[in-house]
Amino acid sequence: MTDSADKNIKHCEVCEKSSLLKWKCTDCQLSMCLLCTENIHTKFKLAETHKIISFTDSSIRLNPNHCHIHRNQLCCIFCQSCEQLVCPACLSENHSQHNLTEVEDIVKKSKTRIKSLEEHIQNDVQPLCQETLTKISKLQSEEHYRFRSIISLIKRQEEILSVQIERHKEFLLTKVQLQETKIKDTLLQKKKTFMTNIDKMRQMKMFIDNTLQEPDDVNIDYLHRETDEIMKWLSTERSSLSEQINLPMLPIFESTNLNKKVVSKMFGFQNSSLFITFDKSLLSSLSSITRVKISKYSETIYLWMGCNADQKIEKYCILPDVKLEQEISEKKVYDMSITSSGDLLFTCSNDTCLYKTTKDGTSKLRSFAPLFPMAVNVNLEGEIHISLYEHGANKRHSRIVTIDSRDRKEITHYENGHNKECFVCVTRIADDSDSIYFVDALPETLEGRIVAISKTDGKLKWAFDGQLEKRYPFTPSDFVKTQADSFIVADIWNNLLYILGKNGAVFQMIDTTKIGLTRPCCVDIDDTDLLWVALLPTGKHSKTTNIHALRYDLILSHCH
Template sequence: MAYFQSVHKSQIPINCHLCDSKKNIKWKCVDCGLFICDKCKEGRHLRIKNAQDHNVISIKDVGLHSEKLDFTNIKCTDHSAQSCCLFCKRCDSLVCPTCVSKVHKKHANDLIEISEAYNIKIDELKERQSNIKMEKEKAITRKKHLEQCKNAENAKYNKVIPNILNHGNALKKAIDKYIEELKDEVDEHLKAILKSIDTDLHNLSKSMEHSNEKNREVEILIKTQDVAKFFSEVGRSFKSNEVLVPKSQSSYNSIPNFFPGEITQSNVGVLQSEESPEKLSIAFKILQEYQTELSRVSQIIPCVDNSVWINSSSDGCIINAEPRGRKLTVVSNFKMTVYGMAITQSNNLLLSVHGKSRLQKLNITTGKLTDTDFDVDPLVPISIHTTSGNKVIVVGISEKLRRKAVFLINDKGDHETVYEHDKHNQPLFSYPRSITSTSNGNIQLVDFHKGKKGRVVVLVKGSDMIHSYNGDPKINKHKSFKPQRIVTTSRDNVMVTDLDTEIIHILNSNGCLISWYNTKDIGILHPFSLALTPTGQVYIGCTRQAGSTAKEAKIYEVTISGC
C-alpha cells in the first residue's frame, strides 16, 4: 500500500469532532480522521465499530505518520462509468476493466496494482529529486569555489597595484605616463578575469534557481493527495525536471605580477603572468560495484546503450557486458589479446590487436573484425584514443627497433603529426602506455617503464613545448609514481591512476596537479583503468594485488564532483 505524509500546518483551535466541545484536543484517529479530546478517546470513540483496532495518535505526531491513499475511486478517463483497477507498465497508464478487455489483453505481464505503480512512481520521483539536489550541491560547491577565486583575485589586485604605485613614486615625472599605462593594464586584466568568473557565477545562479523551481514542482507532486492529478502530471514531470549544472571554465587567467626594474625609462617594470592552476575540491561516491572473473580490468569502454566493453589483456579477452542490477551480464566474449580500445563515432570498436600494425575495427552488431586505414607499421599499436575532431591518436612501439612514437592520424589514415624525438633528436618517451587529449588540442599520455619512475607527458598543440608531471613529492614520498591509465573529465581536466598508491591524480590540461583522491577512502582497492560514461559517471576498473593469482577484479561505477 502506498502512503503519503500528512502535514499539520494549521494552528487554529478546533473542536472535538465527537462532542463538539472546545476542550483541549490531544488526539487524532488515523482510521476515522477525527480529532478528539481525552474524554471521547476513552468514551465515545470506543463505541465506533472496531475502534479498538484503530490507530490513535497524538496531535503532536500528526504529519509524522503515514496515511493511506484511496486507490479505489479513480475514474477512468476513457470510460467515465468505470473506476481504474490496474496500471499498465507498458502503456504507462491507469486502466479500468473495459480498458483491459479492449486494449490491454496482451499486456497481462505488465498489469500491476495501482498502489504498486504509485510506489514505483514515488520512488522514481524521489530518485529524480535526489539527483536534482545532488546537482544543486555541485552548483553550490562550484559557486563557493568561484567566489573564493574572485576574492583571491581581488586580494591579488590590491597587492599588485600598490607595488606598481610604490615603484612609480620613486621614478621621475617623465615615466609617470608609463606607470599609469601599467595600472590600466592591470585594471583590464582584472576586468577580463572577473567578467569571465562572473559569467560562470551568473550561469550557476540561474541553474540553482532552476533547480529550486524544479525541486518545488517535484515536492508538490510527491505530496499531492489527488491521485488522478498525480498520474496525469507525473509523466510530464519526468520529462521536464532534467536539471544540469552548466559547464564552467576549468581554469581562469590570473592577474600578472609586477616585477620592478631599474629606474630608467626603458625598464620601469613589466607585468608577468604566472602559472596558477585552480585547486579543486573533489568528492567520489560509489553508485554500484561489480564483480568480474578477470585478473585485471585493463580498459573499459562505456556505450550509449548502457553496455560496456571490457578488455583484460592479461587474460587475453575482450567482453561485452550489460549492467543489470548489481551484476554484469556477459553478452559476448572474444578470445584475443588486445592492447588498446577506442569507440568510433559509429559506435564500433577500434582495437590494437597483438601481432598487427594496423588497427582493427570490431562491428559490435555482427562481431566481424576488419582492417582499418590506421597503420603504424613497422611499429605495433598499443594504445588508441579518438578525438572530438574524429581523428585517431595511436601509440606505437617496436622493442626491436627501439622506437616509441605517438601518431596523430586523420580519417583517411594519413599521419598528420608524429611525436618521437625532441629537438636534440633524443627519444621523447620511455614506454608510452595510455593516451588522451583535451579541448585545447594538447595530448596527454602515460609514460612508464617497469622498474623506473613514471610520468605524464603533455604534448602542446602547435608548439615544440613538452610538459611533464612526475608525481607529487608528498603523494609519492614513499612510493614512486607509477601511472597506468589516463582519461579526460567533463571539465577538461585529466585523471591518472597510480598503481602503488591507490591515488587518482587530477591534472589540468597543461599537466599541473590540481587535486588528488585516495580511492581507499571509499573502499576501492588497486584502481587501474578509468572511463567516462555518456551520462557523466566514471567507471573504475581494478587489478589484483601484486603476487596474487586471483581472478576477481572489480569494477566500480562512481560519481565524481569537482573535476
C-alpha cells in the first residue's frame, strides 16, 4: 500500500468502526484505533514482537519480508551483528545476544545514505564525469590532429627525400655523361691522328716500293732527303705509339649501405610509442641516489636506495605501507643486487670487499684484494657476476668473475686479451643463460656503451653506443633487464630511456622531459612491472631526491 493509500484510510482496519486512527502495526500492516490496539491486537500471535508506530509516522511503510529460513514467518527486526533481517524464531534461536535495530531505523539510515550518495553523485561525480568526458573528447580531437600531422610530416619527408634523391641522381648522371663525352672526344681525336699516320705510312710505302722497283730513275738527292724524313718520322711515331693513351677518369660510384640507422638519420624516426602513466612518487631524504633496487618478501615490497655521497643505504617498505625498515651507514655504495632470498649484495667505492645485508645486519661476503669490485649482479641460480679493476689513476678492468654465492668460490672469469672484448670500466652487469650484458663506461664522464659477450668464450656478440646524434654522447648510467628479455637503459645527460632488444636493437627511445622527468640516473623493475626511476637532483645543494614509479605499456609492433 502506498503513502497516498494510507492517507485515504478513514476507519480502523480491525473494528472497521472508529475513525480515530491512532496506531499502525508495521508487521500486520494494519491501521488501528486505540481500543483495538490495546484490546485486540495484543491477542495476535507473537504480537509482543510486532512494531507499533504512531499513525502520524506511517509514511514509512514497508513491504513484509518472509524469513528465508522460517518460510511462514515475517522478518521483524534487523540484526546489525549479522547484517540481515531476522524473524522472531531466528531472533530467539541465534540473535538474542546480538546488536539489534528496528527495521524502520535501518530504512531511515539507508534513505539518508542514499540521499547523501545521490547528492554526491549529482554535485561531484556527474560534474567530474562530464569534465572527464570533455577532456577525453578534447584529447581525441588533439590526438587525431597530432596523428594526422605526424602522418602528413612523414609523407612530406618522403616527398622531400624523393626530390633530393632525384636531384642527386640527375647530378651524378650529368657528371658521368660529361666525363663520357670528354672521353669520347679524346678517343676520337686519337683515332683521327692515327688514321692520318696510317695514310702517311701508305704513301711512304709506295715511295719505297717505286724506288726499289726502278732504282735507275731515282733522283739521288731527292731520295736522300725523303729517306731522312722517313727515318725522323718513324723514330718520332715509334716513341708516341709506345706511350699509354691517357684518358680522363670516370667517376667511381660507391653505394651506401642503407641500414636502419642510416635511413633513420636521413628520414627521421619514431621517437616513442610507449604509453607511460605515473603510479606513485616518493621523496627520499638522500641527497642523491647512486643505486636503486626492488626486493620482495612474501607480499611485502621493499625499496633499497644507496647514496655514495651520503655514505648511506636505506631500505623502505613500500607495500602495503611506506616506512623506513633498515639503514646502513658509513658505506659509499657503488652497485647493488638482490639475492633470491631478498638479501642485498653491494660494492663500495675504493673497497676491496663484497658486502651482504640481511635483516640481521651487514657482513663481508668476500674480499677480492688487491683488486677492487665495482659492478655486481646475482642471478636466480645463485651465480654472482662481479667486475674487478686494478687500483690506479686509470681504471682498467682485468676481468669479470663469476662466483658461487654458496661457497664463494670462483666459477669462471672473462679477461681482456686476444680475440676478447676489451673492458674499459664495467659499471653495471646483467646476464641470461648464454650471455653477459654490461655497461662499459668511462668513469669520469659516463660516456660509454651497452655490451653483450658470450658466456662460452667471452667474445663480443653486440654493442650499442647510442641512437643517432644527440646533444651529449651516450651516457648509460644504469640499465635493467625486463621479464620480456629486453633492456631499459637510462641515458642520464640526454634525458632518455632506451628500450633495447636482446640482440641490441632499439625498440623505443623515450625523451623523459616529455613526461616531466630530467636526468634519469637509476632504474629498476618490480614484480608488477612498475618501472622505478630515480632522478639526479638539479640543485647543487639539494637535500632530497625524487624517485618515481611508472606504469608503462610497450608497443613492439615495429621491433626487429
